[in-house]
Amino acid sequence: MAAAPATAGVNRGMITLSIMLATVMQVIDTTIANVALPHMQGGLSATQDQIAWVLTSYIIAAAIMTPMTGWLAGRFGRKRLFLLSVVGFTIASLLCGAAQSLAQIVVFRLFQGLFGAALVPLSQAVLLDVYPRERHGYAMALWGVGVMIGPIFGPVLGGWLTESYSWRWVFYINLPVGILAYLGILAFVHEHKVDNARPFDFFGFAMLSLAVGACQMLLDRGEIKDWFTSTEIMIEAALAGLGLYVFIVHSATSKHPFFDPQLLKDRNFVSGVLCIAVVGVVLFANLALLPPLMQDLLNYPVITTGLILAPRGIGTMVSMMLIGKLLNRMDPRLPMLVGLLLTALSLWEMMGFSLQMDAWMLIRTGIVQGFGIGFVFPALSTLTFATLPPRLRTEAAGIFSLMRNIGASIGISVVETLLARSIQINHAELAENVHPFSAALRALPPDSLWNLRTMSGLTMIDGEINRQAAMLGYIVDFKFMMIVTLAVVPLLLLLKNPHRRPSTEAQLEGAVEAALD
Numbered sequence: 001m002a003a004a005p006a007t008a009g010v011n012r013g014m015i016t017l018s019i020m021l022a023t024v025m026q027v028i029d030t031t032i033a034n035v036a037l038p039h040m041q042g043g044l045s046a047t048q049d050q051i052a053w054v055l056t057s058y059i060i061a062a063a064i065m066t067p068m069t070g071w072l073a074g075r076f077g078r079k080r081l082f083l084l085s086v087v088g089f090t091i092a093s094l095l096c097g098a099a100q101s102l103a104q105i106v107v108f109r110l111f112q113g114l115f116g117a118a119l120v121p122l123s124q125a126v127l128l129d130v131y132p133r134e135r136h137g138y139a140m141a142l143w144g145v146g147v148m149i150g151p152i153f154g155p156v157l158g159g160w161l162t163e164s165y166s167w168r169w170v171f172y173i174n175l176p177v178g179i180l181a182y183l184g185i186l187a188f189v190h191e192h193k194v195d196n197a198r199p200f201d202f203f204g205f206a207m208l209s210l211a212v213g214a215c216q217m218l219l220d221r222g223e224i225k226d227w228f229t230s231t232e233i234m235i236e237a238a239l240a241g242l243g244l245y246v247f248i249v250h251s252a253t254s255k256h257p258f259f260d261p262q263l264l265k266d267r268n269f270v271s272g273v274l275c276i277a278v279v280g281v282v283l284f285a286n287l288a289l290l291p292p293l294m295q296d297l298l299n300y301p302v303i304t305t306g307l308i309l310a311p312r313g314i315g316t317m318v319s320m321m322l323i324g325k326l327l328n329r330m331d332p333r334l335p336m337l338v339g340l341l342l343t344a345l346s347l348w349e350m351m352g353f354s355l356q357m358d359a360w361m362l363i364r365t366g367i368v369q370g371f372g373i374g375f376v377f378p379a380l381s382t383l384t385f386a387t388l389p390p391r392l393r394t395e396a397a398g399i400f401s402l403m404r405n406i407g408a409s410i411g412i413s414v415v416e417t418l419l420a421r422s423i424q425i426n427h428a429e430l431a432e433n434v435h436p437f438s439a440a441l442r443a444l445p446p447d448s449l450w451n452l453r454t455m456s457g458l459t460m461i462d463g464e465i466n467r468q469a470a471m472l473g474y475i476v477d478f479k480f481m482m483i484v485t486l487a488v489v490p491l492l493l494l495l496k497n498p499h500r501r502p503s504t505e506a507q508l509e510g511a512v513e514a515a516l517d
Contacts, residue, residue: 011188012130016142018184019123022086023146025177026119029058029093029112032158032170039167046102057106059409060216061113064209066402067258069118070395071200073125078394079191082122083182088115090178097171120147121397126189128385128393134328140381141324145317148377153313156306163303204250204258211243215406219413223420259399260392269396271494272384273403278488279380280407282343282481283373285415293474294362297355297467311363315370316377324378331497332379339375340488342368347482351475355467383495411484415477422473423466430465 040046040054073081092111099105124143131139161169218236225233251257263269290309294300300308323335346369353361381400388396 014184014188015130016127016139018181018188019082019126020142020146021177021181021184022082022119023123023143024149025174025181026089026116027147028149028154028157029089029116029171029174032154032161039162040105043167044099044102044105053102053106054109056217056220058109058113059220059405060213061110062117063113063212063216063402063405065114065117066121066398066405067208067212068205069121069398069401070260070392071258072118073122073394075200077191078122078125079185079189081118082126082185082189085115085118085122086178086182086185089119090174090182092116093171093174093178097168118398121394121401124381124397124400125394128397129390133386136386137327137332137378137382138324141320141327141378144320144374144377144381148313148316148320148373153306153310156303156309159306160303199256201250201254201256201258204247204254207243207247207250208258209243211240211247212402212406214240214243216409219409222413223416227417260395263388263392263396263399266387268383268387268495269385271491272380273400275380275488275491275495276384276400277403277407277410278484278491279373279376280404281411281414282347282485283411284408285411285477286347286369286481288412289415289419289474289477290362290366293353293471297470297474300359308359308362309366312366312370315367316374319371319374320378323375327379327382332383333492333495333497335375336379336383336492337489339372339379340485342372342375344372344482344485346372347478347485350478351482353471353475353478355471383497386497411481415480418477418480419470419473422476423469426469426472427465430469431462 069081089112092108092115095108096105096112099108123146124140127139127143128136157173158170161167161173214236218233218240221236222233227233228237247258251259251261291305294305294308319339327335346365349361349365349368384400385393385396
């Protein structure tokens, strides 16, 4: 079955709307359940460690299935795979909402991850095909908006549905979205060319699945198990390393490897995948830190937290749509440079957070960071796929999504570990100054709540030390993410703009050198 031409016979508006509905449904579901976990825990009579499998099962299943997207789309047709994924994901969502036990919801979340894994890479590949090359920047801006809605607005929507109705509605909400996405894809998306000649590399897929699954388990459970003091984590690390090593050796020697070898020969694709993994560290780790900071330390309710975070998402959307229309007129690496510097600036300002700050500090830094991410995402996506032939786009999109998710998992695990250890260290250092001979404490009146002679006073002092230690821990995380963001800047020199004269290389090198200075 031949693919329809990308520039004729298609309704780009309806195709974009349909596939973005599917994308938004999937990316929101990766975060919407986080807020509802305490309610699920009570409703299903599970421990904290057990209920964490509701998230872990989804993440691992999606990570394992994402690399298969290219082969499945080539073998069975991209439209068929898209429709099957939407139907399977929607049905699995309904089953999650109706689950009556922990075992049931973990299994149904596993199926959610299996069916949902292909939605994001398929949507990216379809947009690149239906829009002409000169509008790829605009297409990637639209795709980026859909991908960014999940981590920004997912927790807000999840909190509202859980508080107003029930945790089950965080899954039932997918039904109308899934139906609309299915009908739109069925009516407007053309089938892609089917490739029955390429064999499936079962051994390569098994080794990659072992590596990715063990890595995700390690990252997801490392903090709970205290990392390499746990036998479980050591086994998972060994399996991840072994699986990756065997996969690389097998891919280098196999006649028909799991990934098309042509992908590794494309400089922009390899560099772009490396960049998106690092960008994922900063983007998703930061979004994982802010809600607990605002709710636990600043005492904001869930709804207020969402409202304060909303301007960040609005800034991202505005900058994405702005830069999407300008990418074909400039070197895409320049907006990437500007976006990385804006992100680093916002993180530097966030190092000045305190327990006495007002909401405007959070809103202002969020808007700046949102603008920065909005400049980076469409430009990076455009450059990564700019020099790839159309037949490799679906497979490349799967790898791109996988690396973004792995980067996010690594980032979240690192910042949570840094936070936990920083809190312990800071608490110990601050507590050294709390003793009967402290001038500050002795100056307090006898009826002060901070009274060393009463148990309630000691409890109050310990609580305040915990709050101060936690804030200092968050500041350490923000500094770490700022350093990671600046470390991406030199990687821009690995990317090349295929549509510009060589003179722009020198311009970019000068801009990068000035930024680093």
